[in-house]
Amino acid sequence: MRYRGIIRCELDLMLNFLIRRSLISVFLLFCISIVSFFMVTLAPGSPYPWGELNPKITPQVKEMFRKKFHLDRPLHEQYWLNMRDLFTGELRSIKDDRPVLARIAERLPATVWLNVAAITLSLTFGLLIGVFCARFAGKPADTLISFGVFIFIAVPTFWIANLAIIGLVNWAAVPVLGTQSYGIAFPNFASLWLDRIWHIALPATILSLGGIAVQSRYIRASMLETLGEGYIRTARAKGLDEDTIFYKHALRNSIRPLITGIGGLLPALIGGSVIVETIFAYPGMGRLGYEAVLERDYPTLVALNFIVAALVLLGNLLSDLLYALVDPRVRLE
Numbered sequence: 001m002r003y004r005g006i007i008r009c010e011l012d013l014m015l016n017f018l019i020r021r022s023l024i025s026v027f028l029l030f031c032i033s034i035v036s037f038f039m040v041t042l043a044p045g046s047p048y049p050w051g052e053l054n055p056k057i058t059p060q061v062k063e064m065f066r067k068k069f070h071l072d073r074p075l076h077e078q079y080w081l082n083m084r085d086l087f088t089g090e091l092r093s094i095k096d097d098r099p100v101l102a103r104i105a106e107r108l109p110a111t112v113w114l115n116v117a118a119i120t121l122s123l124t125f126g127l128l129i130g131v132f133c134a135r136f137a138g139k140p141a142d143t144l145i146s147f148g149v150f151i152f153i154a155v156p157t158f159w160i161a162n163l164a165i166i167g168l169v170n171w172a173a174v175p176v177l178g179t180q181s182y183g184i185a186f187p188n189f190a191s192l193w194l195d196r197i198w199h200i201a202l203p204a205t206i207l208s209l210g211g212i213a214v215q216s217r218y219i220r221a222s223m224l225e226t227l228g229e230g231y232i233r234t235a236r237a238k239g240l241d242e243d244t245i246f247y248k249h250a251l252r253n254s255i256r257p258l259i260t261g262i263g264g265l266l267p268a269l270i271g272g273s274v275i276v277e278t279i280f281a282y283p284g285m286g287r288l289g290y291e292a293v294l295e296r297d298y299p300t301l302v303a304l305n306f307i308v309a310a311l312v313l314l315g316n317l318l319s320d321l322l323y324a325l326v327d328p329r330v331r332l333e
Contacts, residue, residue, distance in 0.1 A: 021320050025313040029306075036305035037079050040298055047071065047094055047296045069094060069299065082302050091299050095292075100303045104285060111284035113196070114273060117204035122211030127255070129212065130219025135246060137224060145216075152213040157272050161206045161279045168202070203280045207272050222254040229253075256323065270308050 048057075048065065066072040069092075070081045085091035091100045129149070133142045152160075226232065227250050235245045274286035281287070285304060292300040 018321060021317050025317050029309055029313055032309040033083065033306050034079065036309070037082065037302055038075065040301045040305070041075060041078065045296045047298050082299065083306075085299075086303055086306065091303055093300050094297045095295050095300070100300050103288065103300065104303060104307065107283060107285045107288045110282065111270075111273060111277070111286060114200055114204055114207065114277070114282065114284055115270065117200055118207040118211065118273075121204060121208035122215055125208075125212045126215025127219055129216035131223060131251065133216065133220045134223035134227070137220070149213040149216055152209045157206060157210065158275045158279060160209060161203075161276055164202060164206060165279070199282070203276050203282050207276045210272070219254065222256065223250060226250045226254045270312065 047069070048062070063072070070078050073081065082091060086100070089099060089101055092098065093100050093103055129145060133145055136142045227246075232245060232250060235249055240249075270286070273284060274290055276282065277284045277286035278290045285308070289301065289304045291297075292304065
C-alpha cells in the first residue's frame with residue numbers, strides 16, 4: 001500500500017507539472033502569434049501580386065482583393081480573422097489562392113525528416129565527441145577537437161553549405177547533390193528511400209554541425225564535473241578500473257544535457273533549415289517560408305510562424321517532461 005501511495009504521489013506531481021507547462025506553452029504561443037503577425041504585416045512591401053502601381057488593375061479589383069484577404073480591416077481585426085481562418089482551414093495563399101494548410105502539408109514531411117535526421121546526428125555525434133574529449137581532457141586530441149568544434153560554432157551555416165556544394169559537386173564531381181528529383185515517383189519502396197537518404201544526407205549533415213559542436217561542449221563539461229564528484233572518488237578508492245568508472249558511473253549521470261538539448265536544438269534547426277533548404281533547393285517548410293517572404297504572402301507567413309512556434313514549444317515541453325522524469329526535483333518547481 002505504501003508503494004502505491006508513493007507511485008500515486010509521483011503521478012500527481014508529474015500531472016501537475018505537465019498541466020503547468022502546457023498552460024505556459026499555450027500562453028506563449030498566443031503571445032508569439034501576436035508578435036509574429038504584426039511583424040509580418042507591418043514589414044515594408046506590398047501584398048498585391050500584380051504590384052502596387054500596376055495601371056491595368058482597376059480600383060474595384062483592388063478592393064475585392066483587400067476584402068478577400070481582410071486587408072481592409074484594422075490590424076487587430078486582421079489578426080483575429082487570420083487566426084479564425086487558420087483554425088478552420090479557410091486561410092488561403094495570396095500567391096495561388098490555395099489553402100495555406102494544404103501548401104504546408106505538402107512541405108511538412110520533408111522538413112520533419114530533415115530535422116529528425118539533423119537532431120539524431122547532433123545528439124549522437126555530440127555525445128561521442130563530448131565523451132571522447134572528456135576521456136582525454138587536456139591532451140592533444142582534446143585540444144585539436146575542441147579547436148575544430150569552436151570553428152563549427154563560429155562559422156555561418158550558409159558558408160559551410162556553399163563550400164560543401166562547391167567542394168563535392170565542382171571539385172569531387174559527386175552527382176545529384178541537389179534535390180530537384182525529390183518527390184518523384186519510384187518503382188519500389190527501396191528505391192524511394194534510397195533516393196530520400198541520398199537527398200537528405202548533405203543538408204542534414206550541414207544542419208547538424210552546429211548542434212554537434214554545442215552538444216559536445218555540454219557533454220564534455222558535464223562529464224568533467226561528474227568525474228569530480230565524491231562518489232567517483234569513492235569508486236576509485238574501492239579499486240574500480242577507470243573504464244568502469246568513466247563509462248558505467250560517470251557517463252550515466254552526465255547525459256542530462258542531451259535531454260535538455262532536444263528543446264534547445266529544435267528552434268535552431270528550424271531556423272537554420274530556412275537557409276539550408278533554400279541553398280540545397282530542398283522542398284521543405286523553410287524554403288516555402290523564404291518564398292513567401294519574397295512574394296509578401298502574408299497568410300502563408302502567418303501560418304508558418306504559428307506552426308513553427310507550436311513545434312518549438314512542443315519540443316521544449318517534451319524536453320521539460322523528459323528532464324522531470326530524470327530529475328524528480330524539477331517536478332516540485
